[in-house]
Amino acid sequence: MLVFNYLVFPGLLFATVAGLLTWWFDRKVTARVQYRVGPPWYQCFADVVKLLGKEVVLPENARRTGFLLAPITAVAASALVAAMLGVYNMNYGTGFVGDIIVFWYLLAIPSIMLILGGAASGNPLASVGSAREIKLLLSYELPFIIVLTMAILKAGTLSLGGIIEYQVGHGPILYSLSGVLGFIVALICVQAKLGLVPFDIPEAETELGGGVIYDYSGAALGAFKLSKGILFYTLPIFLITVFWGGIKIGDGWGILWAVLKYVLIIALITLIRNTNPRLRIDQAMRFFWGKLTLLAIIAFILSAIGI
Amino acid sequence: MESQLTQLILAPAIAGFLCLILPRVKVIKELIAGIAAALVLYLSARVWSADPFSVRFFDFSPAGIPVNVDFVGTPLSLMMVLFVGLFGVLGVVYSWRYRRGEPGNHLYYAYMLWTLAASDLALLSDNLLFFVIAWELSTLFLYALVNCGHRNRVQAATAGYRTFGILGFSEAALLLGVIIIWTQYGTISMASLNIPTVGWLGVLLYLMFFAASAAKAGAIPLHTWIPSAAEGAPTSIMAYLPASIDKLLGIYLLVRISTDIFAVTAGIRLMVMIVGAVTILVAVMLALVQHNLKKLLAFHAVSQVGYMVLGIGTGTAIGIIGGLFHMINNALYKAVLFYGAGSVETQAKTTDLEKLGGLAKFMPLTFVSMVIAALAISGVPPLNGFASKWMIYQSCLEAGRPIMLIAAMLGSALTLASFIKVIYSVFLGQKPAGLPAVREASPAITLPQLALAILCIGFGVFAAWPVRTFLMPAIGKEFAASVVGSLGWGGTLWSPSLATILIIIGLAVGIIFYLLGRAFKPRRVSAYYGGEVLPKEDTRIPGTGFYGTIENLPLLKTAYADSEKGVWDPDYFVASIFNGIFVKGLKYMHTGVLSTYLSWSIIGLVVIIFVLIV
Structure with missing residues (x-):
């Protein structure tokens, strides 16, 4: 059963399908905004299949094992997050004390693997990308931790199941001033976690030509795409779970309502991505450690005094 | 139990002397150190698996206050003893290769073994005075070991001074704390103390003990000796002392003062x-x-x-x-x-x-x-x-x-x-x-x-x-x-072992994915830098x-x-004060004339005899 949860539903397979569809949605909306037709719904799947058919090349300076291991580790870890998140949302009691910390760490693993993979390729452009990715990770983690702690403190428990239960009893955390602020902060952090504009600094196609994934090709690149796809589905669900009352599977309307929340969050992410230019890494750091952390602290203080 | 304890402390101490005095034949020091460390680990494991105990070696009562030299094996200290033994073996084994052919290895291994003896003594003694003595012995050996760094002599010496300065300062505080406890509470047996940290005296005493444990473990602001030592000391010593045994000692004291010596x-x-x-x-x-x-x-x-x-x-x-x-x-x-x-x-x-x-x-x-x-x-x-x-x-x-x-x-x-x-x-x-x-x-x-x-x-x-x-x-x-x-542990879907299995399954799926994409036989290509041909550097x-x-x-x-x-760095401030007040005074006293030193010693001896007899 656990293996099924992990591999099929709500883990690897389901999360991949949902994530790639979400990615397509994002691409389609972006295309419509730019007066283009946009890709058909199966485009992201076709991309992955096409990558499977392509040859994998390894640059001469690259470390083979690390280079190939990084992408699939990223997929395995992100699928684990997706599976755990799905199971907890279906059955609140399955969580345990401290699981939110596990989520925080597991969500960082795909980034770590991007960094290690980029570093293992031995290419200077990928090295610059790796350096940027780790700096970006550092910058968004500070406000992200603060708002997570705010939610933990509000619910008075370190377990995600407990946070959902609290929201069932007291209404979602989002429906308060501090909740709104915290949600905004977390949403921007998710944008950076996904590496979307304005935070696509590590990949920066136009200047680094892909940065961390510069040297990746074929199935290895496909695995990184899959991992990003899974995160595209997982991170919004994580936001909904922590701040917006979780997904209530119980009655029929619950699922519809959950899908609405999900689409709204994706729409916000797409909106941010289409209305902002890419930042420089030092600007991003200053933004996250300055303005956004300040906002997070304000949210934290507001929640401490109960607003 | 008494014989085991005696062996536990005496074995490394004697083996250390052997390392020091035996002729400098190849591998003999390494061999002795290895055997002694293994013996310590074995004895530690035996002591650890036994029940908690309390052994009185002797007692006396100077100045009317009874002093019992007890060795008490609490579960906590026995666990620490076990890990000291483990890291002792690791340290010696690593040093075999790392220190091969370096000068002064007889001293090096002797200090390493004595550190083991001193640490075990500190962990097991219930008597605060003995605890302080063992604690300071371990600092002394640490200082000596840092100085064994022959690759960068000058840095090793500087690091040694700094180490000794900071740890010495904190240990002076510890000793002062013990003296105050002795005079105020009439006992220096750890087990019988439970000092409330209320009022200035309790807080001060706690701070004195805390300073000692923080300096040994290396918490800010008493940490500067560790980075300094890293520059000069042999790397084997960095792994042996600041990274493991000193941490054990410092954290042991911290746990003791936070749970039973003081009511915090x-x-x-x-x-x-x-x-x-x-x-x-x-x-x-x-x-x-x-x-x-x-x-x-x-x-x-x-x-x-x-x-x-x-x-x-x-x-x-x-x-x-x-x-x-x-x-x-x-x-x-x-x-x-x-x-x-x-x-x-x-x-x-x-x-x-x-x-x-x-x-x-x-x-x-x-x-x-x-x-x-x-x-x-x-x-x-x-x-x-x-x-x-x-x-x-x-x-x-x-x-x-x-x-x-x-x-x-x-x-x-x-x-x-x-x-x-x-x-x-x-x-x-x-x-x-x-x-x-x-x-x-x-x-x-x-x-x-x-x-x-x-x-x-x-x-x-x-x-x-x-x-x-x-x-x-x-x-x-x-x-x-x-x-x-x-x-x-063992909650649904996440227990560390279950999650590991799942990740491994995930990796297996990834490998299938790679097999589909023929990723295991990648073609080696020359590096591509955006089309530029660049020199390697x-x-x-x-x-x-x-x-x-x-x-x-x-x-x-x-x-x-x-x-x-x-x-x-705290020693930046301390050193300037220290230099102004103490060093100049000490300089004045330490003239280097032997007769002056001797007369001071005799005066000291007379005072001690006077105190003890009267």
Whole structure:
């Protein structure tokens, strides 16, 4: 059963399908905004299949094992997050004390693997990308931790199941001033976690030509795409779970309502991505450690005094 | 039990003398040290598996106050004894190869063994006076061992002074504390003390003891000796003392003073927690910008202490267990990291990150074990660092201090960043032209290193085992009982071992994916730099520049510049006062004339005899 949860539903397979569809949605909306037709719904799947058919090349300076291991580790870890998140949302009691910390760490693993993979390729452009990715990770983690702690403190428990239960009893955390602020902060952090504009600094196609994934090709690149796809589905669900009352599977309307929340969050992410230019890494750091952390602290203080 | 205890302490002490006096024949010192260390480990294990005990060796009553020389094996101290034995063996085995052919090895091994004896004595004595003596002996040997660094003589000597200065200062405080306790409470038996930390005297006494434990373990602001020592001391010693045995001693004292010698109030707890949180953050920020591998690791040795201090400071059962667990884990992965740094130093003749790179190809075993240790120290699940940090995080919340939780979690992210830099600059990237030919270190070094790395995985994946076997008994079963609930091992879908299996399944799926994409036979192609043909040196990006952005952020820029000048180091202030008052006075007294010294000695002797007789 656990293996099924992990591999099929709500883990690897389901999360991949949902994530790639979400990615397509994002691409389609972006295309419509730019007066283009946009890709058909199966485009992201076709991309992955096409990558499977392509040859994998390894640059001469690259470390083979690390280079190939990084992408699939990223997929395995992100699928684990997706599976755990799905199971907890279906059955609140399955969580345990401290699981939110596990989520925080597991969500960082795909980034770590991007960094290690980029570093293992031995290419200077990928090295610059790796350096940027780790700096970006550092910058968004500070406000992200603060708002997570705010939610933990509000619910008075370190377990995600407990946070959902609290929201069932007291209404979602989002429906308060501090909740709104915290949600905004977390949403921007998710944008950076996904590496979307304005935070696509590590990949920066136009200047680094892909940065961390510069040297990746074929199935290895496909695995990184899959991992990003899974995160595209997982991170919004994580936001909904922590701040917006979780997904209530119980009655029929619950699922519809959950899908609405999900689409709204994706729409916000797409909106941010289409209305902002890419930042420089030092600007991003200053933004996250300055303005956004300040906002997070304000949210934290507001929640401490109960607003 | 008495004979076992005597053997436990006498065996390494005598073996140390043997190392010192036996003729300098090949391998004899190594052999003696190895046998003695193994014997200590065996005896420690026997003592540990026995029941708690209390043995009175002798008693006397100077000045009317009864002094009992008791050796008390509490579960906590016995666990510490066991791990001292373990790290003793590891340290000696690693030194065989690392110290081969270095001058002064007879002294080196003697000091190492005496350190074992002194540490065990400190851990087992119930009498505070004996405790202080053993504690100071271990500092003395530490000083001597730091000075065994023959590769950079001058730095080793400077580091030795600094070590001795800071630890000596804190131990003076400890001794003063013991004297005050003796006069105020009429006993110096640890077991019979339970001093409330109310009123200025209680708080002062606690602070004196806390200073000693913080300096030994290396918490801010008494940490500066560790980074200094890292520059000069032999790497084997860095792994042996500051990273493992000194941590055991410091944390042992901290646990004792936080749980039974003092009855700690909430205010003191908060102070300890603040020291822990500040240590985590400041040390890791400093580690982030280091350019020398050994110094960088030393700052992490400091930063990790912060987690232990923070966990123990919460005073909750889960916090104390988490702190102790972190201490053990830290010794494991820090040993791997220091051993790796030692191998890199031996092979590449430098630990300057700027001059290293691309070593993974030549030192694959060192590389793999260091990556595991680096991920473990950053607390990536399911490795051991995660298990203990996870418990410490919970304790922060249980103690009602969410700010500490934020500091600790951010510290983890920064640790990760700092180790990404290490892995990249030493092992990945490209090999610089000036680097000599490098090959893998000898199996005598890589095998223990790999074994420790596997332990790092094992203690994470099967974290429940060390917690139940060593730690829960160590703090008392009743106290620890409250932890079982909050551990939640074996919850659905996440227990460390289950998650590991799932990740492995995920990797298997990934491998199938790769098979579909024929990724296992990649074609080697020449590197592509956007179409440019570049000379090799132009394509190398050293990892030292990774965090230039952070160094140049407003506010941090000034702080880093100041710390570079040493403005934040406590000995910077202390030394200036010290120089003004004490040194000049001492200079005046120490004329170097033998007759003056002799007359002082005789005066002292007369005073002692007078006090004892009258």
